[in-house]
Amino acid sequence: MPAATPEVRTIDESEVADWSRALNTGFLRPPKPHPEAVAERAARFDLTRTRGAFDEGRCVATFRSVPQLLTAVGGAPVRADAVTNVTVSPTHRRRGLLSRMMAADLAEARERGDVVATLIASEYPIYGRYGFGPAAALxxxxxxxxxxxxxxxxxxxxxxxxxxxxxxxxxxxxxxxxxxxxxxxxxxxxxxxxxxxxxxxxxxxxxxxxxxxxxxxxxxxxxxxxxxxxxxxxxxxxxxxxxxxxxxxxxxxxxxxxxxxxxxxxxxxxxxxxxxxxxxxxxxxxxxxxxxxxxxxxxxxxRSDWLWVRILDVVRALEARTYATAGTLVLEIVDAAGRADAAAVGVPPSPSGHWGRAGGSRYRLEAGPDGASCTPTTEAPALTLGAGELAALWLGEESPVRLAALDRLVEHRPGAATTADLLFRTARRPWCPDLF
Missing domain, CATH: 3.40.630.30 (Gcn5-related N-acetyltransferase (GNAT))
Structure with missing residues (x-):
């Protein structure tokens, strides 16, 4: 008889101890949580943003998000969905539990109007498939x-x-x-x-x-x-x-x-x-x-990657930052992760074929040192790149010229990567001093 699919949902106060045990298991800590830590989490956590996967009543995966403000290039704070406490117990790996929890959380983040999602990745290969990209190294x-x-x-x-x-x-x-x-x-x-x-x-x-x-x-x-x-x-x-x-x-x-x-x-x-x-x-x-x-x-x-960012609203993200010089660029953002997220939570595609605000669309960016205007467009793109690559460019961590050399960005118009490099370049590298 095939095993039942684990249930993924938010938790209630009575399940914080079991959730904490699963969290400790995932991070290879002694499994039994400290009673005072359980009580503190039950009082402090927003349980509407705290998820678990349950198999026959036992928590086998954990996920939580919290509100955050992230500083964009130029100093403007943007609303972020900060993802943390992500684990899957070793008995339940490769069953799509993280994908289901992530999809539900990011869908809610978009509904709240969050501009980006953030996380600190414990392992490099995990989060690129969800549209995150390494955006601030340390x-x-x-x-x-x-x-x-x-x-x-x-x-x-x-x-x-x-x-x-x-x-x-x-x-x-x-x-x-x-x-x-x-x-x-x-x-x-x-x-x-x-x-x-x-x-x-x-x-x-x-x-x-x-x-x-x-x-x-x-x-x-x-x-x-x-x-x-x-x-x-x-x-x-x-x-x-x-x-x-x-x-x-x-x-x-x-x-x-x-x-x-x-x-x-x-x-x-x-x-x-x-x-x-x-x-x-x-x-x-x-x-x-x-x-x-x-x-x-x-x-x-x-020397390593640290802060990872996933753009949830391309227009607001690109308009939130300033740019090194004036210029215009049409960007095509290929966001397979965004389409998968939407499908996982039952969101139908828009009439234009796009999924949500960041789902494989083209945007015309008119930018300069004093700000930017970004609008959806049907114009031919100068550059095509993934959502993770966009996050790295947005915060100033990566160069479009380097991404093109790595085949992680497609240049449709000669010189477009150089134009983008001049636009997105920052005098200093991004830096996130904190763990969350």
Whole structure:
């Protein structure tokens, strides 16, 4: 007798413990969830956006989404459907459970009017088939302080600013406003809610997980304005000859001016007993290596994809960002994932044959430094590309010329990829410092 197809649906409060067990199983954690964590999730989660797959009453797959604001190129925040807590138990892989949960969630996101969907991919090959593309990479560096060439007698910023150590309650008061200023400048950044700050400062802890208080430092300009925040931890390692071999690991470093960024990196590299710095997740074009007199002292230890984006509304997404130069381009977006999503939840095709707002259509983009106009069109396309490739271009992570060379973009008009490269290019790479 064939096995019954697992039921995919949202969960209720009584199922949070079973859902949490499936989540832990998928992430290879001890299966039994902490009772306080279950209670906290039941109180905090939006259960209308928390899905599970159930086989004979047991949860065997998990999926959740939360509202998010993502900064587009130029600083405008766009509404995002942030996908998280995605697992499928090893007994139920390759049965389409993730596809069913994803389709239902993205259909609801479109109905809400979300412009994009986002996620952090645990594995690279999974999410391209749903129209997501890697849109903001990251890099981690390890700095050998002794080889960096910095002045060991450094006494503080030479620019007139100052660095002060602060405590968690100070960060809780100063951090949110500083971060809002930071993310308005950094495309790829996402918003941080009050709970994020409470967890980062120890005002709230995750049930069942130990809390170790970090160090916090702020940079204030000569005018007294907070322009940067650093959070770091240090280990306690000594060599056989009683020489310090301590590592400082940066949890968070955000700055709204180059002076603040330079000063905070110089500060953490100047702390007595610290011989090595682990930078945490930074942008791939982070200034840190070149801030050091000897950039070779910063060894890249990680470079990888990080934030993935799926465009849900092509018109609003392309109109939300600014562009490096003025130009006009007709784009054909091939979105097989969008058609599959729509079919999976029973949405019929439109009379024009398109599926939803981002379902294999052509768009005329008239763009410039002050904004853009994007309208559906029947004109012949200059470029054809997939939804995932569009996401990478939209946030400034990838070059159309590179995508054409990789056969991931089709150029119908000679020079169109170069035109697109000039339009979509950004002075700095996108960066998302946060996990969600």
């Amino acid at each position: 890099a981690d560096w390890e700095v050998d302080v002794a080889r960096a060439g910095l002045d060991p007698r450094w006494r503080g910023p030479a620019c007139g600013g100052r660095i002060d150590l602060v405590d968690g309650p100070d960060v809780l008061k100063l951090g949110p406003e500083l971060h809002d200023r930071f993310r308005a400048r950094q495309h790829g950044a996402i918003d941080r809610d009050e709970r994020w700050w409470r967890l980062a400062t120890g005002q709230e802890t995750v049930p069942g997980e130990p809390w170790t208080e970090p160090f916090h430092a702020v940079y204030r300009s000569a005018a007294g304005e907070v322009e940067g925040l650093l959070t770091y931890r240090a280990d306690d390692v000594w060599g056989d000859a009683k020489q310090p071999l301590n590592t400082a690991t940066v949890d968070d470093l955000i700055a709204v001016t180059p002076a603040a960024e330079r000063a905070l990196w110089h500060y953490v590299c100047s702390i007595d007993w610290i011989t090595r710095i682990r930078t945490g997740h930074r942008a791939t074009d982070d200034l840190l290596p070149l801030l050091l007199p000897n950039p070779r002292a910063a060894r890249a230890v990680t």
